[in-house]
Amino acid sequence: MMTLSRIIEILGCEILYCGDEDPEVESVGAADLMSDVLAFGGPGMILVTGLNSPQCVRTASVVGATAVVIIRKRNVPETTIELAKELDMPLVHARMSMYRACGILFNENLGDSLEEGKHID
Amino acid sequence: MRKGNTLTERNVDDLLDKLRGLFADITARDIMIKSVVTLTKDRTMWQAKELMRICKISGVPITDGNSQLEGIVSIEDIIVALEGNHITDPIEKHMTRNLVTFSPEMNLETLIERFNRYRYGRFPVVDSDGKLVGIISKKDIIGAILDKFRLIYVHDNRRREILEQSVDWFDKSLISGDYVEKTSADFVYHIDYTDVDTAGVGSAKLKSYLKTLTDDDTLIRRVSIACYEAEVNVVIHSGSEGYIFAWYDEDVTRVRVEDYGRGIENVEQAMKEGFSTASDHVRELGFGAGMGLPNMRRYSDKMVVVSEAGKGVVLEMHFYRNGRK
Numbered sequence: 001m002m003t004l005s006r007i008i009e010i011l012g013c014e015i016l017y018c019g020d021e022d023p024e025v026e027s028v029g030a031a032d033l034m035s036d037v038l039a040f041g042g043p044g045m046i047l048v049t050g051l052n053s054p055q056c057v058r059t060a061s062v063v064g065a066t067a068v069v070i071i072r073k074r075n076v077p078e079t080t081i082e083l084a085k086e087l088d089m090p091l092v093h094a095r096m097s098m099y100r101a102c103g104i105l106f107n108e109n110l111g112d113s114l115e116e117g118k119h120i121d
Numbered sequence: 122m123r124k125g126n127t128l129t130e131r132n133v134d135d136l137l138d139k140l141r142g143l144f145a146d147i148t149a150r151d152i153m154i155k156s157v158v159t160l161t162k163d164r165t166m167w168q169a170k171e172l173m174r175i176c177k178i179s180g181v182p183i184t185d186g187n188s189q190l191e192g193i194v195s196i197e198d199i200i201v202a203l204e205g206n207h208i209t210d211p212i213e214k215h216m217t218r219n220l221v222t223f224s225p226e227m228n229l230e231t232l233i234e235r236f237n238r239y240r241y242g243r244f245p246v247v248d249s250d251g252k253l254v255g256i257i258s259k260k261d262i263i264g265a266i267l268d269k270f271r272l273i274y275v276h277d278n279r280r281r282e283i284l285e286q287s288v289d290w291f292d293k294s295l296i297s298g299d300y301v302e303k304t305s306a307d308f309v310y311h312i313d314y315t316d317v318d319t320a321g322v323g324s325a326k327l328k329s330y331l332k333t334l335t336d337d338d339t340l341i342r343r344v345s346i347a348c349y350e351a352e353v354n355v356v357i358h359s360g361s362e363g364y365i366f367a368w369y370d371e372d373v374t375r376v377r378v379e380d381y382g383r384g385i386e387n388v389e390q391a392m393k394e395g396f397s398t399a400s401d402h403v404r405e406l407g408f409g410a411g412m413g414l415p416n417m418r419r420y421s422d423k424m425v426v427v428s429e430a431g432k433g434v435v436l437e438m439h440f441y442r443n444g445r446k
Binding site: 032033034035036038039042043049051053054055056058059061062063064079087 | 318320321322324325328338342345346349350406407408410412413415416419
């Protein structure tokens with residue numbers, strides 16, 4: 001368990017949208033494929049993704065994720081940030097590779113929310 | 122659904138009829154194991170025994186080497202060979218030659234009837250030229266039935282029937298057969314396929330709506346995830362507008378997603394994980410990896426898809442209050 005603010009700190013994130021609260025994060029799911037998130041994701045996770053379209057925020061919201069971390073140096077479209085505000089989904093930007101971001105979070109002993117075999121079947 | 126249904130004798134008959142119809146299209150070809158382990162008749166009974174032991178099978182079809190079926194060696198034949206001390210003889214001398222076989226076109230009802238009548242554990246499937254094309258054991262039949270229950274999609278004949286009366290297809294429930302009163306839906310959303318960025322808006326709205334009705338977060342999650350995949354499918358595949366309808370009641374939440382677009386050419390193929398016809402553009406959106414329909418099946422308790430190329434898709438899903446977790 002770790003607070004979102006702590007994650008923002010260790011990944012050096014730029015905050016694109018953040019609600020009033022500082023939620024606890026239980027686990028991390030990393031995927032560019034939103035169907036994988038839909039299949040395996042769940043409440044309490046943060047989504048680490050290379051996808052910058054509004055779909056990443058919407059998918060996170062549908063599975064009940066806590067926040068979205070977009071990785072790499074890339075523009076995050078205004079439509080994505082707008083949707084994050086609308087759905088009250090914290091959205092941050094970590095300018096590093098997926099591998100590095102995941103490595104840092106893994107070192108903090110956060111669990112894997114998209115682990116195979118965890119889905120509801 | 123809400124009132125407890127008691128099964129009267131008539132109900133049971135109706136149910137059996139319905140089920141019979143449902144399974145009528147399953148043929149031996151659909152069920153059979155196609156990669157059959159076989160031996161030629163010049164091998165020994167000992168070799169047959171070893172093969173059966175290693176492959177954990179209870180019978181080996183014997184062919185002439187050109188897939189022409191000539192006999193079968195079962196566990197019984199092996200026991201007899203061991204007792205009679207002729208286990209090292211060639212198979213040809215001791216195999217069972219009087220065979221009951223299935224043709225690939227036989228339907229499930231006939232198959233079950235044969236299983237009951239002859240009491241063999243397995244039957245070879247042979248085409249009209251006498252060529253061995255597969256084998257079926259009881260286990261395969263049960264597997265086929267379970268598969269069918271898991272995804273009750275409308276098979277060729279019934280599909281044709283439904284498609285010819287296209288009005289019905291769009292007006293009747295695919296699961297219960299009742300007329301669907303779309304005007305009575307608790308939730309309606311019009312899917313705009315021209316803007317991919319809006320894919321998922323309807324499901325997000327449905328989620329907010331369900332939140333006002335129930336505290337069951339698992340249910341809300343299951344419904345919105347499955348609906349999201351369905352909505353994305355309409356946007357990326359149909360090339361047409363579509364609708365989401367939802368009905369909520371305490372025991373079951375029903376969701377119906379319709380479009381009037383390209384349709385699915387092969388539903389069976391589309392149900393397979395990883396099968397996709399999506400373009401690179403769609404894949405860039407994080408979808409199109411062939412997980413859509415499998416995900417919907419994973420999260421719903423009942424799901425039916427009806428479609429034909431060029432005739433749109435109607436998808437109906439039911440989610441029970443205490444359904445899958």
